[in-house]
Amino acid sequence: MDWKKPLGLSLLPLFLGLLFFSASLTPSLIPRGWFMQGVLGGVVAAIGYLVGRFALMLWRQMALPRWRGLPFAIGHAAIGLPVAVILILSLSKAGSWQNAIRARMGMELIDATPVLRMVGLALTVFGLLILLGWLVQILFDRTRRWLYRFMPERTANVAGLVIVGLLLLIVTRDGLIDRLIGVFDRTYTVAQKLTTPDRPPPAEPLRSGSEASLIGWADMGQPGRNFISGGPRAGDIADFTGGAAMEPLRVYVGLANADDAQGRSDLALAELQRIGAFEREVLIVAMPTGTGWLDPGSFDPLEYMHGGDIASVAVQYSYLQSPLALIIETDAGLQQAHSLVSTIHRYWRSLPEDARPRLYMHGLSLGAWASMYGTDLEALLDDPIDGALWVGPPFPSARWNEAMAARNPGSPYVAPDVGDGRLFRFASHTKDAGGPDGWGSMRLMFLQYSSDPIVFYEPASLFRAPRWMREPPAADVSPDLSFMPIVTQFQLALDMAFSLAAPAGHGHSYYAHDYIGPWAAVTAPEGWTEADTARLKQICDNGLQKGCDN
Incomplete structure (x- = not known):
């Protein structure tokens, strides 16, 4: 038979x-x-x-x-x-x-x-x-x-395999894939509404895109315009704090606002100088996700926490969704982050220590990976930043992997402890950030959900179980999850593609409630209490006040 x-x-x-x-x-x-x-x-x-x-x-x-x-x-x-x-x-x-x-x-x-x-x-x-x-x-x-007409059979078999492999590579990479990239790029360029802004430029001269601004409103792109137009105003913050508040400062440079990474970084620095950002108490240097989006659920609560005495700056590096940007435009994000961080840090360190803001790095998803790459700790040793909050860091992130490798034995892989928590800390929807006490001179915080496949995907799951699967399952992970070679790899790959489909607080859907504790621990707002944290969380949960949106 x-x-x-x-x-x-x-x-x-x-x-x-x-x-x-x-x-x-x-x-x-x-x-x-x-x-x-x-x-x-x-x-x-x-x-x-x-x-x-x-x-x-x-x-x-x-x-x-x-x-x-x-x-x-x-x-x-x-x-x-x-x-x-x-x-x-x-x-x-x-x-x-x-x-x-x-x-x-x-x-x-x-x-x-x-x-x-x-x-x-x-x-x-x-x-x-x-x-x-x-x-x-x-x-x-x-x-x-x-x-077979021209060479021995065994040689012909090998040569045929090579020829067919190269042909498939050329057809897919230089044909189909290039066409798809072109379609994606055109689609997201239209989605950014570069030529027809969906709203008029701001009237306030301290806002990017205004008539007084160095940054063009139309070229900023829709994610940047949303970021600049959003967030609480001084009156909203004063209602929350019960005292005087300042108008938060936000700067955003779109991909089309300058020709290259360094040009966009220089433009961001010039705009920060123009609006007096270096005179504020806190300065946040953020890297957006692939499309240029910044999570308002992170920035809005932070501006409440510091009474508006804060400035934030971000620079766009791609129009593509983060999974596509991660594969296709990886270097673009890393180069932009390195350029932005080094440019701002160079100017910041030139200012007197008692007359400059506290400097923090921030990023979500692909923005977190880029931000970590741009934050060269060795280059900052002689004049370090004050800290960072990196959210949902993708699994290849070198800084995140270094911190995970240093986790204390016995601490959960999905929510580890590192040393005594003086440099690295991890927070999640179930793990507290630890508050503002007990830190060293620099505070580096990771916020990650135990069900986030962007964070916990492992390429080695093709043939062996990921480390987190060898521990008791977390609260939002099924106890029926089991490992099978090859199959698990594809399950997790599909999870990554649809990680944003999970409800807020799970998967890759980070939301305002869980940013508040980590930001309080990292930036230590003056006079901030646990009661303030609980009150702001309640406001964000109930959506009773402007800000804290996702």
Whole structure:
């Protein structure tokens, strides 16, 4: 009996593909609907089938014995029946697995998973990928057979593989991918409304984009205009504090406001000087997310906390969403951060120590990674910054990895303690920031959620369980989450793509309530108390006052 069935599918690899599909139904960090589960299941089933086919090829190449006749049929039945049982059990539990995560995140539970639609979509995706693989196989076969005319068979096989691989790389990277990048770039450029601003420039001369400003309003882009126009005013802050308040200062330089990273940094410094930002008590140097967005849930509470005696500056480096910018425009963010931080720090250190603001770095997501890169601690040793708050740092972030490597033994991986907390601290929705006491000369804080795949994705999950999966699950992580090689990698990759779909306080959806404690610990507002923290959290939770928006 041949190893292949009439449809061209090998049974043993197909069994492995079904096991991969069954494993993909288990929960990961972010809840999945039936559509995304169907796509994920089809992809991993195709990969499992491919792995099985590759294993069979190696078996044949090594001339190992093959089952035939009755032992062949018995062996397939012995493997296929347990696979079928696992598949049925996994399909029956798929809905409850997803509801377990939803319940932990306070989401509405689903009544039932539309199994037939999900399986139908998975079969469609699986079939399309198998067809694509078959077409690539035909291309490879024809290429190597053509090469047989000019070289030995073994050499032709290797050369054919190289030629087809290069052809696919060129077609995807220099063809399809380039076209997609162009579409994304044009789409987000339109979304930024560079040529037709959605609102008039501010009338206040101290606001970026005004007639007195050095920064053009139209070229600033929509994220920058939202940042400049938003936030509490002095009257709002005075109502909260019960005393006098200042007007917070905000500076934003858009990607189109200057031709290069250094030009945008110089423009940001000049604007800060123009509005008197270095005369304020606190100066925040922030890096936005990929599109240029800054979370108002971080900045608004901070301006309340310091009575408006604060200035914030940010510079845009991309129009793309953070996942795309992370892959396509990684260097752009890192270079802009290094330029901005060094430019502002160089001027700041030239001022008398008793006549300059306290200087802090800040960033969310890709902005956190860029900010950490730009904050070269060795270069700042002789005149260090006062601190930083980095939120949802992506897993490749070097500074975050250094801090995680130094965590105290026995402390949870998702919410670690580092030393005595004098330099590095971690906070989350379940872990307190520790307050303003006990720090050294520099205060570096990470805010991260235990269910955030942007933070806790590990490339090594292709073949081994991530470190956080080897510990008891956090409060918003399902206890049914389990590791399977290859499948877990794709589950977490899909989690990253949809991490913002989680409700506020979970996944990659950071919100105002959880910024307040870390900011109080890092910036130590004068006269600030725990009661003030609780009161501001209540205001943000209830949305009773301007600011604290997300």
